[in-house]
Amino acid sequence: MSQKNRLSGGLIDRSQSLSFTFDGRKYTGHPGDTLASALLANGVRLMGRSFKYHRPRGPLCAGSEEPNALVELRDDARQEPNTRATTAELFDGLSANSQNRWPSLAFDALGINDKFSSFLSAGFYYKTFMWPAAFWEKLYEPMIRRAAGLGSLSMEADPDAYDRGSLYADLLIIGAGPAGLAAALTAGRAGARVILADEDFHMGGRLNAETFPLDDAPAQDWIAATLAELKSLPNVRLMTRTTVLGAFDHGVYGALERVADHLPQPKAHQPRQILWRIQTKRALLCAGATERSIGFENNDRPGIMLAGALRAYANRWAATPAQRVAIFTNNDDGHRGAVDLIAKGVQVTAVIDPRPDAPRIADCELLAGAQVINTQGRLGLSFAELRLSDGSMRIMECGAIGVSGGWNPNVHLTCHQGAKPVWNDEIAAFVPAANTPPGLSIAGAAAGVLSTHGALRTGAEAAAQALEDLGMCASPAPTPTAEDAPIRLSPFWYVAEGKGRAWLDQQNDVTVKDVKLAHQEGFRSVEHLKRYTTLGMATDQGKTANMGGLAVMAEMTGKSIPETGPTMFRPPYTPVAMAAWAGRSRDADFRPTRRSPSHDWAAEQGAVFVEVGQWLRAQWFPQPGEDHWRASVDREVLAVRAGVGVCDVTTLGKIDVQGADAATFLNRIYCNGFAKLAVGKTRYGLMLREDGMAMDDGTAARLAEDHFVVTTTTANAVAVFRHMEFARQCLWPELDVQLISTTEAWAQYAVAGPNSRALLERIVDEGVDISNEAFPFMACGEITICGGLRARLFRISFSGELAYEIAVPTRYGDALMRRLMELGQDLGVTPYGTEALGVLRIEKGHAAGNELNGQTTAANLGLGRMVSSKKDSIGAVLSRREGLSLPDDKRLIGLKPVDAANPLLAGSHLFDQGTEAVAANDQGWVTSVAYSPHMGSSIALAFLKRGDARLGEVIRVVNPLGGSDIEAEIVSPHFIDPEGDRLRA
């Protein structure tokens, strides 16, 4: 198809042609076009179907406020729904499809909804789909979702990368129209660090859409000279295709830069979009204004658009929706649009202005005191029905109507921290209030200054003022002579005549009648109105609709518009893709991982890894022939108890505690005594929270009088460090204590089993005596191994066996693991993972995360006597409160099934035999379960009321969800070596 509606001039590059498709049909356009402008130039007005009624729709606007022309852009994995055709830059090969229609845009079967519109009014869903409730999820919601007008997802992963970043500025200027450009010149020349951001790909704002000269030359000359100067300034950063989407605390603004949206696909390694966090000392909002429509019957036919948009398409993009157009305006600016259209050779049939005293500005018929009362046309506008000032009616043939009901300053960002805009009678619109976010000022149309001259002047002045506030010297850039006509309007919101539907919110299909109905049904608050009618929701957030809805509501309630009030403005200003919020944090990079020193070695062994916090820990090491994880774990457990096993325990938190008062400090942190721990000794310690509940457990090794190393559980490493740092800084600043994490600095391995000493003796240096006499249970020390390498050795055991933990500087961790495996072959050395570790500790009755879950006390854990009464420590007093020492308090016990073949299940609840398995009879619950190869059955740890007094009893282990109910004997939690002989061997 030829570009039959392409006009002369415009900011497009006619030397190049771009081919593109819409709904499979081929068209051509030019660089500088948007999808919407190129389609209009090609004679296409129909671009979408409406959300609810599936009414044919074309573009209403020429910018990001567009409610109607939403398309699915691109194909396959890059298919993007709900993209505004009015902002999508044309590129060669672009493919777009209309959405929310079936089978085609011209014939949409769900257009039937429009015939039943009287049933689909405001609150339709609330009223209709209430009953039966069960139908909602299975029937109603899928049905509504299928019918509702949103694009579809490709269901493929987005192949592009998105970045997030930080920028810093003295002055962030939001919008590069006349006000923004004048501000940037002012601040740039003064040497301030300036960011000038504009959502458009061509800076200039409304100057691009109008034809007024600046200094008697085309405005484009001034824009070009201004941009050339700004580009030459190293202190100015020009950001096109960048939407500032929110004003946040402390001078932080969010901005989305669409780096590669205008390309078929991003270049190699190029992010498609970047979400910027801009920290700026001052910000200046020059976001312009958005034109508003007028409600009249059938004011939504393709071809009916905002007068400013019609003017922009003609001037900037040399495109028009039709060759015969009319203007319907309540203000002088609409007339000026007619002047421009006539100059472009478009036939303006009339300017229709409801004001009886409308001025004659354009050289065409003026119908003062007249209104458009209805329109005709099937898939686009063909005729307008007019009521003239004398009461007569006239039918006028036209393919487009430019409608202008005035301009609303884009106050959005000024309200992001809760400010409500204030009403300005002169322009019948809301303008920014005084209590805007600190550091943000406003200039140009966004401040309600609607002339070009006013924009240039206020932009320059506001920039100078902002810099002055910062102590910088700046004088406003000289303002070129420019148009300075008043906007002059009489508020006119909707045409009262007509029984049909007059559209307010075209994106959500909300009409004047819907608002009236909402009022009739008792909705008075504008926020309720919004939620009941959906006015102002969805991708455009009602930028073209909210004021009309407010005006109708105000009329209904008899209040003024400012009394009725706008709804809350919230970020983001325009929609932001989820991918941009996520940035690089997706898929495998969703969060960083932590790898232990033996990771590479473990991966070579085929280890199966599990995430513990951010750590990847080897869970077990499968051997050939082991086709079930249990086979591997059982083997590892038995190998530890029979020979020697090695497990990477680097992940446990290690905190270096130093200072003259280190012992005093730990004595207050742990509930048990630490003051008298001898140098060269390690002690098990339990920390309580302030409320007396158990917080974490671990060991503390005293390496010197003034030096301890505290270990924590893997999961609580950060929390314990923070807790200790809080105590150091805030609770006891008088103590001489210094803390630092050394978790990462040391590779630490548990070497456990009867042969552990024999294995270690093969790596310790000559003269290091680790015999039972020289290095007994709970000893610790700094030694050297493998020819002088510094190491730390701790004789501690989680497994219940003779065991050590040995630590070397992390860079040697990989080699140490390999060395232990090489030297221990004849001793039966076996690597074991976290599953075997878990089995070993359950067999030994050691508490872990399942037991230390924040809801248990030392007494529950059977460690009540550890809470020293001879000293004060965090949580000690509250651990003795009445409620924590009830007679039937729970105690940690062991369970073994009466029939060894029966597996126990963690989470099961305990009930006495002969009682009903209901909450009232609950005796406790199972916390940890393992298959014990040592016991030859499933075993469990559990909390049971008075458990320590009930050893030998049989109790029911019930899983009400799975339906199992088995008998188990209550035993000591120490299934292995209850006397601890092995530890001390």
Next chain:
Amino acid sequence: MPDLTLAPRSALGGTEPRIDQIGGITLTERPDIALASLAARRGKAPALDKAIAPLLGAALPDISASSGAGDIRAFWTGPDQWILRAPYGSHEDLAAQVKSAVGNAGSVTEQSDAWAGFSLMGDDLTGVLELLARVDPASLRDGTALRSQIHHIGCFLICESALSELLIFGPRSSAASLHHALISAIRSAESLRPAPSQS
């Protein structure tokens, strides 16, 4: 007696430091830096300053700064807390050296292997920094030392030479994630760098 000597691995698991050259930017793994943390004992900051001076050749640095005249340099990490760094080859026992110099005026902890070090070098690192960390490139001076998150990982950034060389220390266990984040940001920034003008 067999030779049991253990061979070190870099944080990324290599026997040699990894070097990536992307466009005009070089990223080099730095296992050759020894680190030791130093914290003043309560009330002993002046004594510590005096005790460390012969080793450091300078006073301990103030907030966000570095100091040092010779092999050993220090950067600030918190109130009365610093990290000292020196060539690993000659100062593997840096913590012991520092401890013997400061005695009871300070607490010293070996940190060499707690961190994975990376050098980021190029003509202008502004673009990379913008994507990497919440750091104002214009605020960087030679020696500026900052704590910032890089892809959720808490790191130290030390400006060796303003906007042309940065030293980044991240937790060693996250070295692979940090390296990936650095490489991604470098590639991205290089792709965004304006093409050289034809004039």
